[in-house]
Amino acid sequence: MIKPAANKSRASGRITLAMVAAHAGVATMTASRAITQPDMVSQALRDRVDQAVVELGYVPNRAARALASSQSKVIAVLVPSLSNAVFTEVLAGIQDALDADDYQILIGNTRYSDKEEEKLIGTYLQSNPDGMLLSGLSHSPRVQQILTNSRVPVVSMMDMSTDPSQLTVGFSQVQAGYAMTRYLIDKGHKRIGFLAAQLDERTLRRAEGYRQAMQEAGLLDNKLEVMVGEPSTIALGAELLGRMLAQAPDCDAIFCCNDDLAHGAVYQCQRRGISVPAQLAICGFNDLPASAWMNPSLTTVATPRYRIGYEAAKLLRAVIKGEDPANKQIDLGFTLMARESA
Amino acid sequence: MIKPAANKSRASGRITLAMVAAHAGVATMTASRAITQPDMVSQALRDRVDQAVVELGYVPNRAARALASSQSKVIAVLVPSLSNAVFTEVLAGIQDALDADDYQILIGNTRYSDKEEEKLIGTYLQSNPDGMLLSGLSHSPRVQQILTNSRVPVVSMMDMSTDPSQLTVGFSQVQAGYAMTRYLIDKGHKRIGFLAAQLDERTLRRAEGYRQAMQEAGLLDNKLEVMVGEPSTIALGAELLGRMLAQAPDCDAIFCCNDDLAHGAVYQCQRRGISVPAQLAICGFNDLPASAWMNPSLTTVATPRYRIGYEAAKLLRAVIKGEDPANKQIDLGFTLMARESA
DNA sequence: CTGAAAGCGCTTACAG
């Protein structure tokens, strides 16, 4: 037998639904239903299809499904960093929340860059995602434009929005920054430095909280602020401690905008023979695993990043399903962890 | 004007290539070429199409492209963990290597589970990936079966394979384990403990190297091994240090299978008043950022994980392009970092 | 419960 069309065939060589259907002796439609809506097919035919699937080793073609159904079953997630443990825990929460549904999760790393974010969103939109999970509230005008045009449901993570229509899961970065500063003030510190890097949205909001508290207490002094745009690392924390001490030698406490910087600052103090907290109190932000274990243990703010990811994903899923969630703004709060370092 | 087919339309509502073509007054084919192979279209038409794309805000439909071309432009990456900095750096290398090409990178977290790996590979195969990047050499028989059937190019990362046909980028975990143990032996230690958790493939290979070196020196003693299946954390390192000391009180050095455990062990020693390295030498594996900064700084093995990701992605890309790489096994080596703790 | 037809939005394979 000659198959006339064989030569000019564009077939991929993979097993198709049509082949499964033929093997089972049913129509393609029935094979499709047996797989995606088994309840709508009789037991007998369903069994035959299932068997054909196994015998042929059928793997559904997601692109074809997406094209035909105009439902991608894709959720795109954008985080500013993968080396920051905060965001890998956010991702863990998202994965756990979406584990049962068979969403394909597209993880994008913007590296704290608006340009990268724009590029990634453009790319991901090509996959026609059912929804997106974004880090932060502020995006470039072009991104906002693109997002609006696309009509893709978006949930913002990490901070609380003032716009009640915006779906948001997080906690108030300003309040957390304020709370940590008040804690230091209440401990009697007067010259409280603020050490920051990266200067992303969240860091700036924490700085806002710091300034509010300092202002209220009449302690505000810009000599006490050391803020640089480089990525936060332990090494940078060590370096910036030196800069702070040079700039404000009378500084008696330092609020680091995250634990990485704080770890570096503490280690640097140890090397310089500065006793923490006796001579200098140091605290951080996020409560990374090492913070509870290092010596001295680090006073910091514990943030609910796993739950942020989890709840954000659940919220997005509800919206995708067409539900109108009662609570569009989920505030998960934060916890001040008073330990040895401050 | 009534559009007769409008009601029964299954159109997604998005701008399509056909609309762009109509707007530009060319055939769909020409619009397609103007976008994907601009050199094959005259300047004049190309400009008209480009303009139509902008005016209409056209976003290509990746599913349709994948289906028609049977090229997904997808690369799937499987790592056992995202909370382990080692693998996030591998991912960074992969991203950087693939940045120019417009591959969609699918990141899967197997959580050190064969079942999860199987599930993820099954899911990702539905997207018909152009290639896959896998962590480790050993996979379940079913996974190997599925992979073979799929004919998708695979590059294995993190360790060196003995099978010369297997595309591999990494370094010898056995040799690294051996080297660290020899270092401790050469320093005069006799009772060298081995502390391990997770017990994944790589950890077991490091244990192999440890045992080889201990055996050669006539120092092997299973009382010196504490190995548990739980995930590695600083907290677990702190706990296991206690267990080791209870089991082998005369132990004079401890080789921790990774830096997280080592950090926990060092912190625990500090809390118990055990001086490191004077009373007990401690070393780790991977050289995480904190290791160089903590006090005492940690002796460990620096591993080239960023480059592993980078080179593995480059290798995979070459294979996808049909090249036959001269070097199918890339050994990136490792570096012993002798510091204060051992 | 089952199926024949049409269509999703693109690209391949030709032909001119």
Place this chain on the structure above:
DNA sequence: CTGAAAGCGCTTACAG
């Protein structure tokens, strides 16, 4: 360089 036709592998919308 340009384009009309067919097809990728599924699902939707009907009809029975």
